[in-house]
Amino acid sequence: MLPGRPGESARVTDSDQVKAPDGSTYNRIDTTFVQMMIVHHGQAIEMADLAAERAGDTRLRALAGRISAAQGPEVVWLKFWLKERGLPESDPSHDHSTMPGMQSPADVTALAGLSGTNFDNKFVTMMSAHHRGAQQMAGDVIRGGNDERLREVANEMAVEQGSEIRRMQQL
Template sequence: MSRQRTLTLIAATVVVLGAGGAALAARSGDDRSAAAPRAATSSAPPQRVVLPGRPGDPAVVTDTDQVRAPDGDTYNSIDTAFVQMMIVHHGQAIEMAELAAGRAGDPRLKALADRIRAAQAPEVTWLRAWLRDRKLPASDPAHDHRTMPGMQSEADMAALTGLTGAAFDHRFVTMMSAHHRGAIQMAGDVLGGGSDQRLRELANEMAVEQGSEIRRMEQLRLP
């Protein structure tokens, strides 16, 4: 798939879901309202970013147009919030996918869950490396991960763990579809306000793939 077509697909997906940047903006100091959706190609004004200093040196606060990674890419606080949150978000999807191996009744669902796990685990590795290369913390205590779009509650996860067969399959499809829609919304946030080009490309690919997986789950037509 060409990069232009990918951008077109994700832009359409974000519009359909009404993603306006609220999920990451609220965690990165952006006060723009979710009631005014950003287009996926809009540019963001400079964000204030805290750069950790070397041992013994104070942190430095600077603008996004001055923040560069060792590889020369520019990034901002929306990028950072997306990466920190998506690591946790993916972690829950992987947890659900691993449950399917011993609990799902439909072999097609087991295969799809394996695909989800196989796709998202390497992305988590990449996201962790992104933070490490920029000497950024793996998480932000200010993030309440329970409020991320699509995150399932502890009670829902416990209920899913207790199910098997057809009951598991139906609950899994409901929960994973909602989880994927949340990830697509978060991808739209970073597309609208982030500045790291490679991260934007990953968000594009992630959203297109998860949109495809939602459609596959719908097409299973479980009994």
């Protein structure tokens, strides 16, 4: 729904033609990606923050800190993207547990109960799968989204997470 000028009726338009305040267009794929990536990044930050006290390898601890430090500001930007367009931060119809790469609450709890090498191995397995899921989601918006800046951000996310997967495998 697009509101009319004073005294005019609102009108319905195709979502692919909705313009953001900056003049860019966005569609349902863009919006869904942003709403879901906020939750997805939230879980990655939760897992990465566990490494500060539990990781045995100092290099893994540092990489986890980098993951958290990078994804926190991305979440802020994603929330701003939605706010700027008057969109809600979440859609109750999304089942976040089915997002690619999402770890179950039981798995995150199990990870929190580990330390040292056991933590490191489980963390690398879980975070690698989590990052591959984010890359898949980014691919969806790169292929079908309308917002050019969002596609660029999604591409940057996918590239960075690929680098982090390689770093974790090296560790």
